[in-house]
Amino acid sequence: MKSLVFLLLVSTVSGGYRSSYRKERARDGGVFKFLVSGNETAIKQALSTCLTPGCVKAAATVLEMIDMKVDPCDNFYDFACGNFLKETTIPDHKSETGSFQMLADKHNERLRKLFETSPSANEPKIFESVRNYYKSCLDQDNIEVTGRKALLDMVGQLGGWPILEGNNWEDKTFTWQDFDVKANQKGLDTGRIIKFEILANSENVNMRMMHVVQPNLGLSREYMINGVNNKEVKAYFRYMVDLAVYLGATKEIAEEELKESLLFEIKLAEISLPRELLRNATALTNPMIVKEANKLFPGFNWTEHINNIFPDLEAPLQSNEVINLKVPLYVKRIAEYLPTVPARVQANYLIWRTIKDLVLFGDKTVQQIDLKYINILTGESLVSPRWEICAKVVAGLNGNLEFYFKEGSLTNAVGAMFAKEYFPESSKLVADEMVINIKREFKIILDELEWMDDITKKKAHVKVDKMTPHIGYAKEILDNNLVNEFYQGLELNSLDFLRNYLNLTSFIKKYNSKEFRKPINHKSWKIHGGAAIVEAFYGVHQNSLIFPAGILYGVFFQSDRPKYMNYGAIGSVIGHEITHGFDDQGSQRDEDGNLVNWWEPETKQKFLEKAQCIIDQYGNYTVDINGTVYNLDSINTQGENIADNGGIKEAYRAYKRLIRKEGEELSLPGLQYTPRQLFWISSAALYCKVARDNQMINTILTDYHAPYRFRVLGPFSNQKEFSKDWNCPLGSAMNPEKKCSVW
Known part of the structure; x- marks a missing residue:
C-alpha cells in the first residue's frame, strides 16, 4: 500500500x-x-485551513456577505449580512431579495430548462401536459387576442356582472349558493362567503372530513379592518374599478356600485375571526351533524349545497353525517348579516373576486392594472419576466403555494421531472444522517428539561420517535407507471392558457372528492411527491418532517463544504421543523397528528409561560419605516419564533456532539473565524435579505414569520453558546441578561 x-x-x-x-x-x-x-x-x-474547492467557494460567499466593521456582539445580523445589505439591489420586478430568494430564482431557472427541453423516450405522459401548460402560459400573443374576451365570456357564463349589465341584470334569481355551484362547475374557486373544504379530521387524522371555514379575502384582513381611507384599501378599490372599466363598465357606475362591494368585503373582514384566534385548534374543532349546523344559517340547505359543489363524492353527503364548523361564530354572524345585503351587491362582489383570480390570464393591459395595485402593497414597479411567472404557475409556486399542496395538482409530475435531473442520491444520504442526529439531540434536550414532568416527557419522546422524515423526494415519483396512473384522465393540451388552467383545477376538484371517503395514508408518495420547491415543512396532521430536493442546495446545503456550514444552515432548518411539532400549535397534537391534549396541566402551564417569554421578547422588537414605528406581531409569529430558537439550539448541539466523535474540522481560507463561529455565520446567512418598505409593512402585518433580521437577533441572543463562541460580554445586545428558552 x-x-x-x-x-x-x-x-x-x-x-x-x-x-x-x-x-x-x-x-x-x-x-x-x-x-x-x-x-x-x-x-x-x-x-488548520480547508482548501478544497467547496471550502474556497464557501469562504468567498462568506466574505461577500459579512461586514467586519460591525461588532458581532452589537448586532450579529448586520455583521453577518452587512456587506450583502449594502451591495444588493432589489430587481424592479421584486419586492425583496436575499439568500433564500436568490436560491429560489436559481430554482426557477432550473424549472424553466425542464419545461423548455424536448421530451425524452418513455417519459410519463403527464410531462407533455406540463410542458404544454407552460407553453400556453408563455404564448402572450394568443393571450393578447383572447384574454379580454375570455374574461367576458366567463362573466357571462356566471350570470353576468351587474355593473356591466345595468338594468338588464335580474336580481330575483340570484343567490350566492347558485353562483358558487356555477363557478365550481367551471373549475373556478368558490367559498367567498362561506367556504367548504375537504381536510383531515383533526380528531382522527386518518380520515377526511368536510370543514366549514371563513373565507379568504381579496385583501388581507389586517388592511381591510382599517376601512376605506387606508392607503392599501384605497389601492384595492382603484384596482376593482380599473378592472371593471377595462371590461366595459363606465367609471362612474363602477365606482358607485363597487363601493358597496368594498363595504361588503370590509364587513366580511370585521365579522371574520382574527388570525390570533385561529391558532387554537381545539376552538376550531366543532363537529356536528349537518342538519344541526343548518340551524345556524336558517334558509340555507347545507346538505344540498355541499353535494352540489362536490358532485363527485362516491356517495352524496347525508344530513345526518358529521362535519366540522371551524368558526361557528362567523357562520352565525354571516347568517344574520347577509339578508341585509342586496343581491346586486353580492353579485358584484363575487364576480369581482372571480375576475381578480383570473388576472393572470389577462393581456398586458390587465397586467399593468395589476402591477399598479401590487406596487402599493409591495413596491414592485415592473411585471416579472413571463417565463418566471409561467414556471412558478406550473410548479404551483406562485401566490400562497395553494396549488403546490393540492392533492391532484402537478406537484408530483414536476417533482418527478426535477428529481430525475437535479437531485443526487448522495445529498439525500447526508441529509438523512443530519435528521437522525438532530432528532436525537432534541430527545437529549427533552431529558434535560427541569420544567417538564416525566409523564409528559415520555409522551414527547414518543412524538419525536414517530416523526417521519421525507427527504428529497419519494422514490415512487420515478416510477413512470405509477405517475401515469396517478394522472390518468388529465390532459392539458389546449393552446389556451385559461382552458388548461380550468382543466387542471377541475381535475383537482374531482380527485379530492373521490378521495373523501377513503382513509388517508400519511406516508403515501402521492402526498409527498413534491420535490421541486425551495422550502421545508412540518406536517402537523402527519407528524412528519418534509425537506424537498429543492432546498438541499446552495446556501442551505452543499455536500462538499464543512459540516459546520451545513449544520448551521440546513441543520437549523431541520431543527426548526422538529420544533414545530412542539410550538404553540404543534404541541396541541399527539404523535399521530391527532388533536389530543397529552400534557400534564402543570407542565402545560409552564410551557405557556416559556412561550410568553418569546411573545414578550419579539413584541418589543420594532421597525421604523419612514418615521412610522411598527411593533412585531409576536402572537401570530410565536410558532415560527419558537421553532427558530429551538432549531438553532438543536443543530448547534448536534454539531458539537458530532465533532466530539469525529474531531474538529478545518476552518475556511481567508477568514479568521473558528468552525463554531462559522456555524453561526452560516445560519445567519439564510436570512440575509433586503426588502422594499411596502413589503416590509406587509410582512409585519400579515406574515407568520418575523422579519428576517429578527430571525437572527432573537434566537442567537437567547443562546449562551453563541455568546461564548463570540466572547460577547454579559449585558451586550447579543448577550442580554434575560434570555428566553422554550426547548
Missing part, C-alpha cells in the same frame, strides 16, 4: 497565505514533510 506525502510551502503574503502542493509517492510510514518560509502562526493557520 502506498501513501501520498505532501510538501507544503507556506509563505506570508499581505496578511494572507499562498500555498503550493507537491505530491510524492512514498512507502508506508512516509513522513508529512514541510518546507516552510514564514512565521509559526502562518504555519498553524495553514494546517
Whole structure:
C-alpha cells in the first residue's frame, strides 16, 4: 500500500497565505514533510485551513456577505449580512431579495430548462401536459387576442356582472349558493362567503372530513379592518374599478356600485375571526351533524349545497353525517348579516373576486392594472419576466403555494421531472444522517428539561420517535407507471392558457372528492411527491418532517463544504421543523397528528409561560419605516419564533456532539473565524435579505414569520453558546441578561 506525502510551502503574503502542493509517492510510514518560509502562526493557520474547492467557494460567499466593521456582539445580523445589505439591489420586478430568494430564482431557472427541453423516450405522459401548460402560459400573443374576451365570456357564463349589465341584470334569481355551484362547475374557486373544504379530521387524522371555514379575502384582513381611507384599501378599490372599466363598465357606475362591494368585503373582514384566534385548534374543532349546523344559517340547505359543489363524492353527503364548523361564530354572524345585503351587491362582489383570480390570464393591459395595485402593497414597479411567472404557475409556486399542496395538482409530475435531473442520491444520504442526529439531540434536550414532568416527557419522546422524515423526494415519483396512473384522465393540451388552467383545477376538484371517503395514508408518495420547491415543512396532521430536493442546495446545503456550514444552515432548518411539532400549535397534537391534549396541566402551564417569554421578547422588537414605528406581531409569529430558537439550539448541539466523535474540522481560507463561529455565520446567512418598505409593512402585518433580521437577533441572543463562541460580554445586545428558552 502506498501513501501520498505532501510538501507544503507556506509563505506570508499581505496578511494572507499562498500555498503550493507537491505530491510524492512514498512507502508506508512516509513522513508529512514541510518546507516552510514564514512565521509559526502562518504555519498553524495553514494546517488548520480547508482548501478544497467547496471550502474556497464557501469562504468567498462568506466574505461577500459579512461586514467586519460591525461588532458581532452589537448586532450579529448586520455583521453577518452587512456587506450583502449594502451591495444588493432589489430587481424592479421584486419586492425583496436575499439568500433564500436568490436560491429560489436559481430554482426557477432550473424549472424553466425542464419545461423548455424536448421530451425524452418513455417519459410519463403527464410531462407533455406540463410542458404544454407552460407553453400556453408563455404564448402572450394568443393571450393578447383572447384574454379580454375570455374574461367576458366567463362573466357571462356566471350570470353576468351587474355593473356591466345595468338594468338588464335580474336580481330575483340570484343567490350566492347558485353562483358558487356555477363557478365550481367551471373549475373556478368558490367559498367567498362561506367556504367548504375537504381536510383531515383533526380528531382522527386518518380520515377526511368536510370543514366549514371563513373565507379568504381579496385583501388581507389586517388592511381591510382599517376601512376605506387606508392607503392599501384605497389601492384595492382603484384596482376593482380599473378592472371593471377595462371590461366595459363606465367609471362612474363602477365606482358607485363597487363601493358597496368594498363595504361588503370590509364587513366580511370585521365579522371574520382574527388570525390570533385561529391558532387554537381545539376552538376550531366543532363537529356536528349537518342538519344541526343548518340551524345556524336558517334558509340555507347545507346538505344540498355541499353535494352540489362536490358532485363527485362516491356517495352524496347525508344530513345526518358529521362535519366540522371551524368558526361557528362567523357562520352565525354571516347568517344574520347577509339578508341585509342586496343581491346586486353580492353579485358584484363575487364576480369581482372571480375576475381578480383570473388576472393572470389577462393581456398586458390587465397586467399593468395589476402591477399598479401590487406596487402599493409591495413596491414592485415592473411585471416579472413571463417565463418566471409561467414556471412558478406550473410548479404551483406562485401566490400562497395553494396549488403546490393540492392533492391532484402537478406537484408530483414536476417533482418527478426535477428529481430525475437535479437531485443526487448522495445529498439525500447526508441529509438523512443530519435528521437522525438532530432528532436525537432534541430527545437529549427533552431529558434535560427541569420544567417538564416525566409523564409528559415520555409522551414527547414518543412524538419525536414517530416523526417521519421525507427527504428529497419519494422514490415512487420515478416510477413512470405509477405517475401515469396517478394522472390518468388529465390532459392539458389546449393552446389556451385559461382552458388548461380550468382543466387542471377541475381535475383537482374531482380527485379530492373521490378521495373523501377513503382513509388517508400519511406516508403515501402521492402526498409527498413534491420535490421541486425551495422550502421545508412540518406536517402537523402527519407528524412528519418534509425537506424537498429543492432546498438541499446552495446556501442551505452543499455536500462538499464543512459540516459546520451545513449544520448551521440546513441543520437549523431541520431543527426548526422538529420544533414545530412542539410550538404553540404543534404541541396541541399527539404523535399521530391527532388533536389530543397529552400534557400534564402543570407542565402545560409552564410551557405557556416559556412561550410568553418569546411573545414578550419579539413584541418589543420594532421597525421604523419612514418615521412610522411598527411593533412585531409576536402572537401570530410565536410558532415560527419558537421553532427558530429551538432549531438553532438543536443543530448547534448536534454539531458539537458530532465533532466530539469525529474531531474538529478545518476552518475556511481567508477568514479568521473558528468552525463554531462559522456555524453561526452560516445560519445567519439564510436570512440575509433586503426588502422594499411596502413589503416590509406587509410582512409585519400579515406574515407568520418575523422579519428576517429578527430571525437572527432573537434566537442567537437567547443562546449562551453563541455568546461564548463570540466572547460577547454579559449585558451586550447579543448577550442580554434575560434570555428566553422554550426547548
